[in-house]
Every structure is written in C-alpha cells, then in structure tokens.
Amino acid sequence: MADLTMVEAINLALRQEMENDDRVLVLGEDVGVDGGVFRVTDGLIDEFGEERSIDTPVAEAGIVGMSIGMAIYGLRPVCEMQFSGFSYFAFHQVEGHAARMRWRSRGRYGIPMVIRMPYGGGVHALEHHSESREVIYAHTPGLKMVIPSGPRSARALLVSAIRDPDPVIFFESKLMYRSLREEVPDDEETLPIGESRVVREGSDLTMISYGAMLHRTLEAAEKLSEDDGVEPEVVDLLTISPLDDRKFTDSVRKTGRVVVVHEAPRSFGPAGEIMARINERSFYYLEAPVERVTGFDVHVPYFAREQAYLPDVDRIVYGARKALNA
Amino acid sequence: MPRKKFEPGHDVEHLSILDEKGKLDSRLEPEIDDELLLKMHRTMLFSRRFDEALLKWQRQGRIGTFAPVSGQEAAQVGSAAVLEEEDWMVPAFREFAAAVWRGTPPVGLLLYTAGYNEGGAIPEEQHDLPIAIPVASQLVHAVGIAYGIKYREREQVVLTYFGDGATSEGDFHEAMNMAAVFSTPIVFVCQNNQWAISVPREKQARSRTLAQRALAYGMPGIQVDGNDLLAVYVATQEAVERARAGKGPTLIECVTYRLSVHTTADDPGKYRSEKEVKKWEKRDPIPRFQNYLGNKNLLSKDEIEKLEKEIKEEIQGVWHETEKQMERLGDPMDMFEYVFHEMPPYLEEQRDAYAEFLKERKENHDG
Structure with missing residues (x-):
C-alpha cells in the first residue's frame, strides 16, 4: 500500500x-x-x-x-x-x-x-x-x-x-x-468496466455522480445528513458507457428520490440518459421528479467565472432539497 | 553568411518505361517472370470486366453505390504485386483490383456493394485492412501497423493507397510526417486519377507534382506513369526494398485517370469533357500491357479472347454465388454483432426487445 x-x-x-x-x-x-x-x-x-x-x-x-x-x-x-x-x-x-x-x-x-x-x-x-x-x-x-x-x-x-x-x-x-x-495497493488491482458502486449508504435520497463531481456530491450528502437529518445514498458510476443501471435502480427503488450531478452541460447530458433509465425501470417507485445539478449549456467560462459554472456543494444541496421536499 | 541553397536530399523523378504508344525503354525494363506478368494481366482484365459488370448491376438496381476502378488497374496491380503475402495492404475505397490481387474473394466485394456487412470481412490469411471510406483516414493506421512491424523487428512492409484528393487532408500530412519521423517501413501509393469527384488535380494543390511533397517530410518521392504497369512495379519494388531494409517510407505518385464515374452516384459530364476522357482512353493501361505481352510472345489475340470468355463466365459465377449467399443473409439481428468483443447488457436488451417486436409483428401478420 x-x-x-x-x-x-x-x-x-x-x-x-x-x-x-x-x-x-x-x-x-x-x-x-x-x-x-x-x-x-x-x-x-x-x-x-x-x-x-x-x-x-x-x-x-x-x-x-x-x-x-x-x-x-x-x-x-x-x-x-x-x-x-x-x-x-x-x-x-x-x-x-x-x-x-x-x-x-x-x-x-x-x-x-x-x-x-x-x-x-x-x-x-x-x-x-x-x-x-x-x-x-x-x-x-x-x-x-x-x-x-x-x-x-x-x-x-x-x-x-x-x-x-x-x-x-x-x-x-x-x-x-x-x-x-x-x-x-502495490499488487495488481482491477475494477470491472461497466460496474458502478455505492460509496455511501442511505435510504432517503439517491445521489448519482462520477469523476470530480463525486467528491462535491459526497460533501453535499454529509451536509444534508448534518443539517437536514436525511441519509443520502451516493452512487459512483465509474463507467459512463456501458452504463451500469443496476446499482442506482436498486437505490432509487429504495429511496424514491434522486439527484444526478455532473459538470457536463445539461441538455442531452449523462443525467438525461440516467433519468430515462429511471423512467424505464423505476417510474412507479418515484416520490418526486428527478433533479439534476449540472453544468449549464454554455461554454465553460474563463477561469474567473468557472466556479459559477461548476456544480458546487451548495447547488447540489439545493437540488437535493428540491427532490427531498417535492 | 550569404544566401545559399539547402541540399534537397532527394530529387523528384518521373518514371515511364512503357509509354502510351507502347514504346518500351528496354534499359529500364524490369525482369519479371512470365508467369507473374500473365497473372498481373489477368488480374487487371478481371478487375476491368468486374467493374463493368458491377456498373451494369448497379444500374439495374441489383447492388448499391460503389467506386469503380477502371483506368487505375496498373497503378493498383503493379504496386500490390510487389508485396509478399506477409506484408500489409491498407486500402482506401477504390482498390478492388489490389484486393483481388491480394486474394479477396470477388463474392465478398460484391456482397459488400450489395449492402451486406459480411462482404467486408478479410480472409484470415490476408494482412489487409477493410475498405476505409473517410478520405485519407486510413493512412495513419498504415503508419501504426508499420510502427508495430518496426517495434517487433519483423521484415514486413505496409503499402497504403489513396488518391490525389487525399493529399489535401490533414491525415495525409500527419501520416507522412509521422511515418518519416519514426522511420517506418511503409510505401504511400497515391493514385493521382486527376479528379477528386468534380475538383481537378490543379485545384487540389499548386505544387507541380504530388510526389514532391515527400521532400518536405524527409522521404523520397517519385512520380510514375500510373498507367504503365512496369513503371509502377519498378518504383514500388524500389520503395519496398528500401522499407524492408529499414530505410523508411517512400511516396509514389501514380499519374493515372479515373475512366469511369467517381461513384455510381456521380455524373462526370457535369465537370469534365468527353475529349479529355477520350485522350486518357488512349493511355489505357490494359491494351498497353497486352501489346507488351504480345511483343514478348506471351499473349496472343486468341489467348486474350479465350481469357475474356473465361473471365465472363467467372463473373457470372460470382454473381450466382453472391445471390445464393444473399438469400441466406437476411437476418436483421446481425446488426447487433461485432460492436464489442462481448455484447454489453444494454445492447442485449435492445436486441432482445427488437427480436420480441419482430416476433409479435410476425404473429399478428400471420394470424
């Protein structure tokens, strides 16, 4: 190690x-x-x-x-x-x-x-x-x-x-x-391509993210736990395609509430496909419309404004609360 | 320091051995086995007749769009014939004559033009790539294969084909540059057929030759009469020898002409004159080579006639065999195959759902 x-x-x-x-x-x-x-x-x-x-x-x-x-x-x-x-x-x-x-x-x-x-x-x-x-x-x-x-x-x-x-x-x-x-680990370790994983267990809300945004999502989950007393489950996709929808399907069926987080632009983005899968597999389990917290449909601004473009913990918490309170 | 000229390193030559009037420069004539000469002739003639048959079938609506090879047979066969079986051939999309030379079954070529993916398969023993349609994009693959050969210290070479239009693409530049930087065993064969669909060679590049571009990349370039099979053969032989000896890439510009349409969706009457076509018909590589073989007492008029008959029957056979295969190849589910080594779950799901739909539709229809 x-x-x-x-x-x-x-x-x-x-x-x-x-x-x-x-x-x-x-x-x-x-x-x-x-x-x-x-x-x-x-x-x-x-x-x-x-x-x-x-x-x-x-x-x-x-x-x-x-x-x-x-x-x-x-x-x-x-x-x-x-x-x-x-x-x-x-x-x-x-x-x-x-x-x-x-x-x-x-x-x-x-x-x-x-x-x-x-x-x-x-x-x-x-x-x-x-x-x-x-x-x-x-x-x-x-x-x-x-x-x-x-x-x-x-x-x-x-x-x-x-x-x-x-x-x-x-x-x-x-x-x-x-x-x-x-x-x-020093010794060989592999992870299967096409498999996501649950990185935080919870029963009130499913948060789906990947890459750099996963960490902001995890921070937001902790904040929701501390401030709102809810326990979000967080799914780390790891592979975007082939998309593993089993883990988040199980989670969504348990929580009924979902927020998807990514820094890619919103329209036609990964959240769109994830929401479609939720619609196909878990529609009747939903308690609220699925929320997405994403980049905007604009070019990433030069760096003086880039933090405004990227989802941050507050925006994720805001989106999560919408899903929780709907 | 005063202004002075760089040593260019290489000159650009034009090579012609058997000219359009059939005159042979015997000092430059290569020594080629009679058997090989006759095989090259047969492949050229077969390709021409197959091309004509494809065009007829296309006009009858029996097959789809294809890019005819007519006029460029010597540029393809004369170069491909230099390769050993272990060497690699990387085509663009008009290399039917080269493919036939390399052993691709004409049934496969016909199936491909009839819209069946099965036709694109390359026989196991052949080191060739499938047809590449995006112009010049195959050239960088050829460089990668050549890099692999060098890395593995094998004696193979790669020969790749493209047209005059391709020399305007970025991939041509990247391939030429990288081939030279890594000193890879590769031969670039440009079939300058004068027309990139409707845009003439003069509008493609202002350089006097395409071959001279090689100099800028630090490799030798040579222009040959591409309708002179002997010249193409000799230039390719030199380039292949150089590549095999570890001396890096070469660019060969074969000056030739597309006697037919760009593809069957094209009408050349819109952009080029009959007069020009007639001029190039006189430079047709096949009668020129037949004349040469005749002078060497290798091929008589009677033998040509016999060969024509044989080829006609062969092509009929190819059509019948292809028709038979097409009857077996209707299953639409094939489209889900070969996308990945192992079909991912989402694709299995789509395939199964489509199969279910087809089944239900059939039941409803039959019921």
Whole structure:
C-alpha cells in the first residue's frame, strides 16, 4: 500500500502493465522525455525506452490513428490526448475507425486501445482545457467511456481498460490529479468496466455522480445528513458507457428520490440518459421528479467565472432539497 | 553568411518505361517472370470486366453505390504485386483490383456493394485492412501497423493507397510526417486519377507534382506513369526494398485517370469533357500491357479472347454465388454483432426487445 495521488496511481498502472506485457506502449505529445505535461507518464521512458514511451509530433489524429494501426498489429497502445479539448482533432479517427473497426472487419480486427485524456474544470486553465464532453464518446457505439473518481479507482480501472479487447476512452479529472491521496495497493488491482458502486449508504435520497463531481456530491450528502437529518445514498458510476443501471435502480427503488450531478452541460447530458433509465425501470417507485445539478449549456467560462459554472456543494444541496421536499 | 541553397536530399523523378504508344525503354525494363506478368494481366482484365459488370448491376438496381476502378488497374496491380503475402495492404475505397490481387474473394466485394456487412470481412490469411471510406483516414493506421512491424523487428512492409484528393487532408500530412519521423517501413501509393469527384488535380494543390511533397517530410518521392504497369512495379519494388531494409517510407505518385464515374452516384459530364476522357482512353493501361505481352510472345489475340470468355463466365459465377449467399443473409439481428468483443447488457436488451417486436409483428401478420 502506498499513499498516492491520481497522477502517481495512473503512472503505477502504466508502469506495471508495461512490465507485464510488452504489447503495451504509451504515445502522445510530451509523454516521453517530459513525462507528460501532468507528469502522468513520468519515468516510463527511462524504464522502457523511447520505442515504448513515444514522443509524437503534435498530431492528435495521427496519434489516435497510429494507435489504431498498432492495435490491429497486435499491440496495446495507451495514447494520451494532452487535453480532452484537443481530442476533437482526432474525433474522426475515434468515431470513424477505433469504434468501428471490429464491426467493419466482422471481428477480425478488434481495437484494444486506451485513449487517456484529462478533462474537466476547476484548475484555472485556458479555453479548451476545462470541458467535460463524455457524452460525445458515450453516444458513440463501439466505445467504452470510463471516468474514475480517485487514485485507487483510476489505477484499477486503467489496468482493466488496457486489458480490455475494445477501445476505452479514459477521462482523468485534472482537478483530482493532485488534490487528494488514497491508499493504493502495490499488487495488481482491477475494477470491472461497466460496474458502478455505492460509496455511501442511505435510504432517503439517491445521489448519482462520477469523476470530480463525486467528491462535491459526497460533501453535499454529509451536509444534508448534518443539517437536514436525511441519509443520502451516493452512487459512483465509474463507467459512463456501458452504463451500469443496476446499482442506482436498486437505490432509487429504495429511496424514491434522486439527484444526478455532473459538470457536463445539461441538455442531452449523462443525467438525461440516467433519468430515462429511471423512467424505464423505476417510474412507479418515484416520490418526486428527478433533479439534476449540472453544468449549464454554455461554454465553460474563463477561469474567473468557472466556479459559477461548476456544480458546487451548495447547488447540489439545493437540488437535493428540491427532490427531498417535492 | 550569404544566401545559399539547402541540399534537397532527394530529387523528384518521373518514371515511364512503357509509354502510351507502347514504346518500351528496354534499359529500364524490369525482369519479371512470365508467369507473374500473365497473372498481373489477368488480374487487371478481371478487375476491368468486374467493374463493368458491377456498373451494369448497379444500374439495374441489383447492388448499391460503389467506386469503380477502371483506368487505375496498373497503378493498383503493379504496386500490390510487389508485396509478399506477409506484408500489409491498407486500402482506401477504390482498390478492388489490389484486393483481388491480394486474394479477396470477388463474392465478398460484391456482397459488400450489395449492402451486406459480411462482404467486408478479410480472409484470415490476408494482412489487409477493410475498405476505409473517410478520405485519407486510413493512412495513419498504415503508419501504426508499420510502427508495430518496426517495434517487433519483423521484415514486413505496409503499402497504403489513396488518391490525389487525399493529399489535401490533414491525415495525409500527419501520416507522412509521422511515418518519416519514426522511420517506418511503409510505401504511400497515391493514385493521382486527376479528379477528386468534380475538383481537378490543379485545384487540389499548386505544387507541380504530388510526389514532391515527400521532400518536405524527409522521404523520397517519385512520380510514375500510373498507367504503365512496369513503371509502377519498378518504383514500388524500389520503395519496398528500401522499407524492408529499414530505410523508411517512400511516396509514389501514380499519374493515372479515373475512366469511369467517381461513384455510381456521380455524373462526370457535369465537370469534365468527353475529349479529355477520350485522350486518357488512349493511355489505357490494359491494351498497353497486352501489346507488351504480345511483343514478348506471351499473349496472343486468341489467348486474350479465350481469357475474356473465361473471365465472363467467372463473373457470372460470382454473381450466382453472391445471390445464393444473399438469400441466406437476411437476418436483421446481425446488426447487433461485432460492436464489442462481448455484447454489453444494454445492447442485449435492445436486441432482445427488437427480436420480441419482430416476433409479435410476425404473429399478428400471420394470424
């Protein structure tokens, strides 16, 4: 066990998978000598050489497209988009090929690759560096979309993603990269992709979130417990697609009240799909309309105003109370 | 320091061995086995006739849209023929002649044009990628495969196809650049067929040749008469040898012409003249090569006639076999297959619900 930041935990996952399997390699802008702009790939080049820790030209489509070719050849590339806001340069490769190659080739060429990218706001970054656009990927058939909520889940999910036979989009919260530490076991640990988990038990309200917003949701849950005397249950999705609706279905059927929290824009966002699943599976169990506390349908403001955009504890509590008091 | 010129490193050559009038530059003539020459001829002729048959079937409404290969057979067969079985071929969407050369069953190609996903499957023993429709997007995959070859220290090479229009795409630039930066074993074969749907080559790029672009990426580039099978073969052979020897990528520009439509949804009468088409018909790669084989006493007029008959029957056979397969392939549930290695629960649910709907509708209909 070691007390690790998310950066260190992801580095551990990469290092161990590269040690275990010579098919695994990392590539991207500044991932080699520099160790990545967030130092996630720090030291890999010393241990595994520049052939497996590849500094590429500034070319997102090339990075993803090459990774597709590597995967076809039998390697397991883990490529990095320096920021998710630049992943759109490669979107045609993701949608047009990574997601489709297995299908197009009738199973001949699976694409076991991971595209890691930092996402989300809250770190005083420039434009294009703060977005949370997981639905773009979650909406695309053939992709898996994973968002860990801390160092330990990031490490375990990344190992699973690298071993997955299909392409996995792996969002890493910049806000969480260094802001919290968790005990991470030295020995191998995996978490299944496509499974959510209950991280706080309760019976009065179901709160559903993931990634950086999970922590604000947990804080809001504690506040509701202390101030209002209600016990919310909190579900951490971990995987956005394939969406595991079993845990929150069980929870909603128990509590009858729901709030969904994410920093992605509201319309057509993850909460929309979650509410649809609740409608399909738990409609008659509901005591109140489902609330959602989300980013707004605007571009993330420059950092002087970004906290106003992001759901905070007060907004989450406000939304939760609406669900509780309806 | 005064102004001085950089050493360019490479010159850009134009290579022609067998010209449009059938005149052979015997100093440049490659030594190719008779058997291989005849096989290349047969593949070109088959591809032309298959193309014509596809066009007819498309006009009759029996198959869907496809991109005809007519006119570009030498550029494809002359390059693909250099590859070993273990090498990789990464096509765009007009490479039926190359695919046939590599062993893709024509029944598969026909099934694909008839709208069945099954037709896109590549036989296990073939190291080829399926058709890639988004222009130039396949080039970066080819670079990734080539990187894998280098990483594994194998002796394979990758050959990838694209058109003149593709050289305007960002993916072309990224692929060329990365192929050179990583010094990967890859051959870029541009089939400059003069037209990107309705936009002529001159409007695609102001550079005098497309081949010269290679210099900026730090790799050799050569322009060849793409309707001269011998020139294509020789240039590809040099490039493949270079790649196999660990000397990195090459760009080959095959100057050719799309004699037919862009796809069957296109009407070239809107943008190009009959006169131009007629001019290029005189440069047709197939009669030119037949003439060459005739001069070498490898192929007589009678033998060509016999071959034409044989190919006609073969194509009829392909149609009958495809028809038979299509009858078996009606199940709509196939669309749920191969999206993932293992079908996720939500997809199983959608599939089962749709199956239930179909069942109920059938019962209601029958009842």
